[in-house]
Amino acid sequence: MSERERLRDWAFQLDSEWGLRHVGKCIICGEMSLDSPSEDEAREWCLNHARATGDDHFELFGIQYGSALFREPLSVNGTSPT
Numbered sequence: 001m002s003e004r005e006r007l008r009d010w011a012f013q014l015d016s017e018w019g020l021r022h023v024g025k026c027i028i029c030g031e032m033s034l035d036s037p038s039e040d041e042a043r044e045w046c047l048n049h050a051r052a053t054g055d056d057h058f059e060l061f062g063i064q065y066g067s068a069l070f071r072e073p074l075s076v077n078g079t080s081p082t
């Protein structure tokens with residue numbers, strides 16, 4: 001790793017285009033729904049899964065997508081930007 005790469009400062013940026021996504025997960029068998037922008041859709045997946053399998057315990061959670069972006073340091077030997 002070069003000196004330049006070592007000095008990179010990483011920043012986390014949420015992907016605002018996706019927003020908060022909802023996922024349903026069956027605790028019994030571990031199957032998960034696709035993530036959806038709608039919480040109702042995640043609940044509906046749970047009900048459909050229950051009808052299909054008889055499994056009756058679920059976990060609902062929200063997820064967000066993001067990216068780690070690197071930014072070049074303003075100054076190599078200057079003060080910390082934070």
Ligand SMILES: [Zn+2]
Pocket residue numbers: 026027028029030031049053055
């Ligand atoms: Zn299941």
